[in-house]
Amino acid sequence: xxxxxxxxxxxxxxxxxxxxxxxxxxxxxxxxxxxxxxxxxxxxxxxxxxxxxxxxxxxxxxxxxxxxxxxxxxxxxxxxxxxxxxxxxxxxxxxxxxxxxxxxxxxxxxxxxxxxxxxxxxxxxxxxxxxxxxxxxxxxxxxxxxxxxxxxxxxxxxxxxxxxxxxxxxxxxxxxxxxxxxxxxxxxxxxxxxxxxxxxxxxxxxxxxxxxxxxxxxxxxxxxxxxxxxxxxxxxxxxxxxxxxxxxxxxxxxxxxxxxxxxxxxxxxxxxxxxxxxxxxxxxxxxxxxx
Amino acid sequence: xxxxxxxxxxxxxxxxxxxxxxxxxxxxxxxxxxxxxxxxxxxxxxxxxxxxxxxxxxxxxxxxxxxxxxxxxxxxxxxxxxxxxxxxxxxxxxxxxxxxxxxxxxxxxxxxxxxxxxxxxxxxxxxxxxxxxxxxxxxxxxxxxxxxxxxxxxxxxxxxxxxxxxxxxxxxxxxxxxxxxxxxxxxxxxxxxxxxxxxxxxxxxxxxxxxxxxxxxxxxxxxxxxxxxxxxxxxxxxxxxxxxxxxxxxxxxxxxxxxxxxxxxxxxxxxxxxxxxxxxxxxxxxxxxxxxxxxxxxxxxxxxxxxxxxxxxxxxxxxxxxxxxxxxxxxxxxxx
Numbered sequence: 001x002x003x004x005x006x007x008x009x010x011x012x013x014x015x016x017x018x019x020x021x022x023x024x025x026x027x028x029x030x031x032x033x034x035x036x037x038x039x040x041x042x043x044x045x046x047x048x049x050x051x052x053x054x055x056x057x058x059x060x061x062x063x064x065x066x067x068x069x070x071x072x073x074x075x076x077x078x079x080x081x082x083x084x085x086x087x088x089x090x091x092x093x094x095x096x097x098x099x100x101x102x103x104x105x106x107x108x109x110x111x112x113x114x115x116x117x118x119x120x121x122x123x124x125x126x127x128x129x130x131x132x133x134x135x136x137x138x139x140x141x142x143x144x145x146x147x148x149x150x151x152x153x154x155x156x157x158x159x160x161x162x163x164x165x166x167x168x169x170x171x172x173x174x175x176x177x178x179x180x181x182x183x184x185x186x187x188x189x190x191x192x193x194x195x196x197x198x199x200x201x202x203x204x205x206x207x208x209x210x211x212x213x214x215x216x217x218x219x220x221x222x223x224x225x226x227x228x229x230x231x232x233x234x235x236x237x238x239x240x241x242x243x244x245x246x247x248x249x250x251x252x253x254x255x256x257x258x259x260x261x262x263x264x265x266x267x268x269x270x271x272x273x274x275x276x277x278x279x280x281x282x283x284x285x286x287x288x289x290x291x
Numbered sequence: 292x293x294x295x296x297x298x299x300x301x302x303x304x305x306x307x308x309x310x311x312x313x314x315x316x317x318x319x320x321x322x323x324x325x326x327x328x329x330x331x332x333x334x335x336x337x338x339x340x341x342x343x344x345x346x347x348x349x350x351x352x353x354x355x356x357x358x359x360x361x362x363x364x365x366x367x368x369x370x371x372x373x374x375x376x377x378x379x380x381x382x383x384x385x386x387x388x389x390x391x392x393x394x395x396x397x398x399x400x401x402x403x404x405x406x407x408x409x410x411x412x413x414x415x416x417x418x419x420x421x422x423x424x425x426x427x428x429x430x431x432x433x434x435x436x437x438x439x440x441x442x443x444x445x446x447x448x449x450x451x452x453x454x455x456x457x458x459x460x461x462x463x464x465x466x467x468x469x470x471x472x473x474x475x476x477x478x479x480x481x482x483x484x485x486x487x488x489x490x491x492x493x494x495x496x497x498x499x500x501x502x503x504x505x506x507x508x509x510x511x512x513x514x515x516x517x518x519x520x521x522x523x524x525x526x527x528x529x530x531x532x533x534x535x536x537x538x539x540x541x542x543x544x545x546x547x548x549x550x551x552x553x554x555x556x557x558x559x560x561x562x563x564x565x566x567x568x569x570x571x572x573x574x575x576x577x578x579x580x581x582x583x584x585x586x587x588x589x590x591x592x593x594x595x596x597x598x599x600x601x602x603x604x605x606x607x608x609x610x611x612x613x614x615x616x617x618x619x620x621x622x623x624x625x626x627x
Contacts, residue, residue, distance in 0.1 A: 256354055
C-alpha cells in the first residue's frame with residue numbers, strides 16, 4: 001500500500017499486476033478456511049431466515065412490522081451514535097496530546113491503552129459494574145463528599161452502556177487518529193500562527209480539517225463495532241435499552257427461533273456492509289490515489 | 292468455554308491413556324457453584340466407581356444443543372436443562388428416550404419424570420432480603436411488588452421461565468389453584484407497576500452480587516443461592532411464603548455416541564446418596580424420594596421440600612406448551 005500510494009499509478013500498474021496475482025494465490029488457503037468455517041455457517045443461518053418455520057419472508061415481516069423490534073433497531077443506532085460522539089470527543093484530544101508529547105511519555109500512555117485492550121472484555125465490564133453501581137466506589141465517594149444525597153443511577157441504563165462502551169472503543173479511535181495527526185507537518189501550524197491565526201483558528205481551520213479523514217474512518221469503525229456489541233450493553237444496560245446483538249442472542253439461545261435470529265442478523269449485516277461501503281467510497285479510494 | 296473443554300479433553304486423553312478412550316462422557320451444566328456441586332456429588336464418585344471419566348462443559352445453551360443434534364455431531368452426553376425445556380425438547384425430537392432399565396425411576400419424584408428426562412434437582416423461587424441494608428424485609432410477593440411500602444430496587448430473573456409471571460399474579464391476589472392457565476395480560480399489568488424499579492439478574496452469581504452489595508436489597512432468588520450467600524456472612528432473610536418450585540432436568544441429546552454411559556451416569560446422579568450430597572452442598576432439594584431419610588435432620592429442614600405448606604408448583608406442561616409464545620411476549624415487554 002505504501003508503495004502504491006507514493007508512486008504514480010499509471011507507470012506502476014503494469015508491473016504491479018503479476019505480483020498481485022501471485023500474492024493472491026498465497027491467500028487461497030486462508031480464504032478457503034474463511035469460506036468453510038465462517039461464510040458457509042453465516043449463509044446457512046441467513047438461509048434459515050427465509051426457510052424457517054416456513055419458506056417466505058414471514059420472519060422479516062414480523063421483525064420489521066413490530067414496534068418493539070423497531071425500537072430495538074432505533075436504540076441500537078442511537079446508542080452507537082452516542083458512543084461514537086463521546087469516543088471522538090475524548091479520543092481527539094488524547095490523540096493530539098499523544099502526537100505532540102515526548103516519545104518517552106507517549107510510549108507509557110500507549111502501553112496503558114494497549115494493556116486495557118488486551119484485558120478480558122468481561123473483566124473490564126464487571127469492573128465498571130462494581131464502580132458504577134448504587135453502592136459502588138463512585139457513588140459512595142460523591143455521597144461521602146456531600147455532593148449528592150441519593151446515589152446517581154449510573155448503571156443498568158443508557159449512562160452505564162455509554163461509559164462502558166466508550167471505554168472499550170477509545171483505543172480504536174485514538175490509534176488511527178494518532179497516525180493521522182502525527183503525519184501533519186508541525187510547520188503548517190507554525191505557518192498558520194505566522195499568518196496571524198489565533199490558536200482556535202489554527203485548531204478549527206487547519207488541524208481539524210487535516211485530521212478529518214482519520215476522525216471519520218475511526219468514527220465509522222467505532223460506530224460499526226458498536227452496532228454489533230453484546231456483552232457490555234447486556235451487563236451495564238437495562239432491558240429498556242436492549243441492542244440488536246442481544247436480541248439475536250435471545251432468538252438463537254433462549255427462544256431457539258433461528259429463523260428470526262437469522263433475519264435480525266441479516267439486517268445487521270446489511271447495515272454494517274452499507275456503512276463499510278460508504279467508508280471505502282469516501283476514504284478507501286482517496287488513499288489509493290495517494291491524496 | 293470451548294477452550295477449557297479442549298484443554299480438559301487433552302488433559303484427560305493424556306492422563307487416561309490406559310482407560311478405554313470411548314468411555315469418556317461430557318456433562319454440561321450452568322457453571323458456578325451448582326456445577327461444582329454436581330461434579331463433587333455426582334461425577335467424581337461415578338468416575339471412581341465406574342472408571343468412566345466425566346468431562347465438565349458449560350454453560351448449557353439450547354441453541355448449541357439444537358445445532359449439535361441437527362448437525363449429527365453431538366459432543367454433550369448428559370445436559371442439565373430447565374424442566375419446561377426438557378418437556379418441549381423431548382416432543383421436538385431433540386432428546387434420546389431414557390433407558391429406565393438402567394435408571395430406577397420408582398424412587399424418583401414423579402413430578403419431574405418424562406420419557407426423555409428425570410429431575411436433576413429442584414429449587415424454589417423465594418423472596419430474599421439483605422437485612423443489614425433495609426429496615427424492613429418484604430415477606431410476601433405482594434410486599435415485593437409494593438414500591439410504596441418497600442421503596443428501592445428489587446431484582447428478578449431476567450429470562451423467560453417459570454417464576455416471575457407466577458409471582459406477579461400471586462402478588463395481584465390470584466389464588467394459587469387458579470394460577471394456570473396464566474393470565475398474561477394481568478401479569479404484565481402488575482409487572483408494569485414496578486418495571487422501573489427492577490434490576491434483572493441473568494445468573495445465580497449476579498443475583499448474589501446484587502443482594503450482597505444491596506444494589507437491590509430484595510428480590511426473587513433461587514433458594515440455594517441464598518443459602519450459599521448466607522454462608523459467606525451476609526445477613527440474608529428468606530421468606531418461603533408461596534415459594535414457587537421448578538426443577539432442572541437431566542437429558543441426553545439425540546445422537547450421542549455414549550448413550551449407554553450417559554444412562555449409567557444419570558442413574559448414579561439420581562441415586563439417593565448422590566442426590567442427598569448434592570442437596571447438602573447446594574441447598575436445593577433432592578429428586579430421589581429416599582434421599583431425605585439419609586440426610587441430617589437440620590439440613591433437611593432448610594430445603595424446599597420442607598416448605599410445602601404454601602408451596603406452588605410451576606406447571607411444567609403448561610410452560611412447555613406455551614414456552615415460545617410467553618417468551619416472545621416476555622422479551623418484547625422487557626424491551627418496551
